Amino acid sequence: MKTGRRGVAEAPLSAAPQHDPEKQAAEEAFRTIDRLFHARMGRAALGLSPLALGLAWADWAAHLAISPGKQAELAWKFARKWQRLTAATSGGDGAGAIAPLKQDRRFLDPAWQAQPFAAWSQGFLLAQQWWHNATTDVPGVERRHERLVEFYARQWLDMVAPSNFPLTNPQVLARTQAESGQNLIRGAGFWLEDMASSLTGQHPAPQRKLGRDLAATPGQVVYRNRLIELIQYSPTTAQVHPLPLLIVPAWIMKYYILDLSEQESLIRWLVGQGFTVFCISWKNPGPEDRDLGFEDYRKLGVMAALDAVSAITGAAQVHGLGYCLGGTLLTVAAAAMAREGDRRLASLSLLAAQVDFTEAGELTLFTSEAQLALLDDMMWLDGYLDKTAMAGTFSLLKSQDLIWSRMVREYLLGERDGETDLGDWSRDATRMPWRMHSEYLRRMFLDNDLAEGRMEAGGAPVFLQDIDLPVFAVATEADHIAPWHSVFKLTWALPGEVSFALVSGGHNTGIVAAPGNPRASFRLMQHRPGDHHPAAEDWAAATPRQTGSWWAPWADWLVRQDGGAPIAPPPMGRADLGYAPLDPAPGRYVRQE
Numbered sequence: 073m074k075t076g077r078r079g080v081a082e083a084p085l086s087a088a089p090q091h092d093p094e095k096q097a098a099e100e101a102f103r104t105i106d107r108l109f110h111a112r113m114g115r116a117a118l119g120l121s122p123l124a125l126g127l128a129w130a131d132w133a134a135h136l137a138i139s140p141g142k143q144a145e146l147a148w149k150f151a152r153k154w155q156r157l158t159a160a161t162s163g164g165d166g167a168g169a170i171a172p173l174k175q176d177r178r179f180l181d182p183a184w185q186a187q188p189f190a191a192w193s194q195g196f197l198l199a200q201q202w203w204h205n206a207t208t209d210v211p212g213v214e215r216r217h218e219r220l221v222e223f224y225a226r227q228w229l230d231m232v233a234p235s236n237f238p239l240t241n242p243q244v245l246a247r248t249q250a251e252s253g254q255n256l257i258r259g260a261g262f263w264l265e266d267m268a269s270s271l272t273g274q275h276p277a278p279q280r281k282l283g284r285d286l287a288a289t290p291g292q293v294v295y296r297n298r299l300i301e302l303i304q305y306s307p308t309t310a311q312v313h314p315l316p317l318l319i320v321p322a323w324i325m326k327y328y329i330l331d332l333s334e335q336e337s338l339i340r341w342l343v344g345q346g347f348t349v350f351c352i353s354w355k356n357p358g359p360e361d362r363d364l365g366f367e368d369y370r371k372l373g374v375m376a377a378l379d380a381v382s383a384i385t386g387a388a389q390v391h392g393l394g395y396c397l398g399g400t401l402l403t404v405a406a407a408a409m410a411r412e413g414d415r416r417l418a419s420l421s422l423l424a425a426q427v428d429f430t431e432a433g434e435l436t437l438f439t440s441e442a443q444l445a446l447l448d449d450m451m452w453l454d455g456y457l458d459k460t461a462m463a464g465t466f467s468l469l470k471s472q473d474l475i476w477s478r479m480v481r482e483y484l485l486g487e488r489d490g491e492t493d494l495g496d497w498s499r500d501a502t503r504m505p506w507r508m509h510s511e512y513l514r515r516m517f518l519d520n521d522l523a524e525g526r527m528e529a530g531g532a533p534v535f536l537q538d539i540d541l542p543v544f545a546v547a548t549e550a551d552h553i554a555p556w557h558s559v560f561k562l563t564w565a566l567p568g569e570v571s572f573a574l575v576s577g578g579h580n581t582g583i584v585a586a587p588g589n590p591r592a593s594f595r596l597m598q599h600r601p602g603d604h605h606p607a608a609e610d611w612a613a614a615t616p617r618q619t620g621s622w623w624a625p626w627a628d629w630l631v632r633q634d635g636g637a638p639i640a641p642p643p644m645g646r647a648d649l650g651y652a653p654l655d656p657a658p659g660r661y662v663r664q665e
Contacts (some may be wrong), residue, residue: 107479110449119450124329124442125224129219146206161191169194170201178235178477183242192234200229217313220437238474244484246595257485262482280333280496282658287328289340293353294645295380299372301353301659302380302642304337309346313631314349315418316348316385322397323354323508326500326662330395332493336584338623345627348642350381352398356664357505362455365507366401366515370529374405380534382416385642389418389631395583396554399425400516404527406541407534418519419633421544421626423583424554427536427565428523429516432572433555439517447513451506458503494580523565536565543570544629546622548582560608563599571629572597573622574612587621594622 114121136142160169172179179193207222234240238248238256247255280286291305319339320328330351331339352373357364364372374392381390394402399422406417426432451457481487488496515521527534541568547556556574563570575594577584585592595615596662599605606614645653 111453258486259483287658292653307641314636319351320398359455408529410538
């Protein structure tokens, strides 16, 4: 008997049972019961699988219970840490027990050096270190389970950190004394506002408006289908580079992350550099879009947009740029085009995009079989994954900064952050259709089909090694969604010339760091076919950091791929070819709630 990929026996074709409508209906009814139960359970658990976590804790606890050496080691380390804490705090200055991790800014204020706050902060940091030792390196625990237990232990510890409570935080106590408690009154008001917004789903309207302050680069929607609007931006130079640029943003975000205010808009900057720029604006899907899959996003998104750009400009080739998940989608499309002999892509620029998901960071903690089964049933019920679910997951990955430190700042210190371009954009979240998101998580994060040659597009497999195009890949140093070590794999996963830029900042802040940003810096590598492949850390350590934005060297690279003289700007749309201008940018889809 033949065995399937997951080890399930498959009956011979000759033994296949005849179609039985009554049996099929009954099986579907039983499956529906399971789906409804799981969906309700998932909502109650905020989209996180309690079974996945329970199995991980059981695995860890069982193996720790049969590891007397590990238990003895933990007892020994506990005694040593207690001794260090006592010695460091008995002199009154609280120095010397343990230093916070580089990214931990909770205890940097000098007030934490006075007693009893020093003892509390140092005790917390030592406890945090001890729990890391306790949840890791237990013999026999599955690696995935170990990472999940360590992650949640860290989350719970961050929740009870002394910095989170007014009576154990010296900064809050000092502010309360200085303001006679007005900071707590303001914080209570902020908390009530947030609770009301959470319960009603109604959030205060941002002062910045789309089309005026954000997504304000002039242009026209020149194509629309049920999934995308294609925006063509108006030229601002007398001549333009010969090859146009098509931007494929992630469908998990509104496209205008790349068209923020005038000073931070990559799209506006590119137009000013003489590029003819087109950008996809994805529809915010609803229940009616539940069955749109990954292949639909490739065909109705990338390929439909590429057809339009080619027709409007008359260019034989087009530069492709993909951001985050859009970069993964664009890579799949490029591989399918290479397989079919379609040479319309001149180059690929991939921003914080992954093609191999074996080291995709802590986001993989939420892509186990149990977790994806729960998410799948939640999305099946509504037809989509609600926009708050992914936002909550991303916040959990950086809970220290995005949850607890923010709560201290707003609710205890009474400081509400002013509006920012990125802040307004991040609150303008999108939904994900059931079929697409389920396919993406399983094929990429769970099974790694693209990197391992099992991904299909257009009814046939696609292979990364078929993409013989020059590539410019950008990764950000502090990326918690697409870790730079994972993006670095593009340098050896693709066969052609790959330029790799490691830039300062996070998943979003590093990408939108415009020229003139005082904190922007980058490292650059050019890898050509036949070159040896350096290890990621070795390359980073040996490569000097350059100050400034990565935008300029990338634009220079694009110009080198053009290989032609500047031309007159193409028309804005082509009504005679079915691409008449429909609406001014930013269009309709980006405004969908």
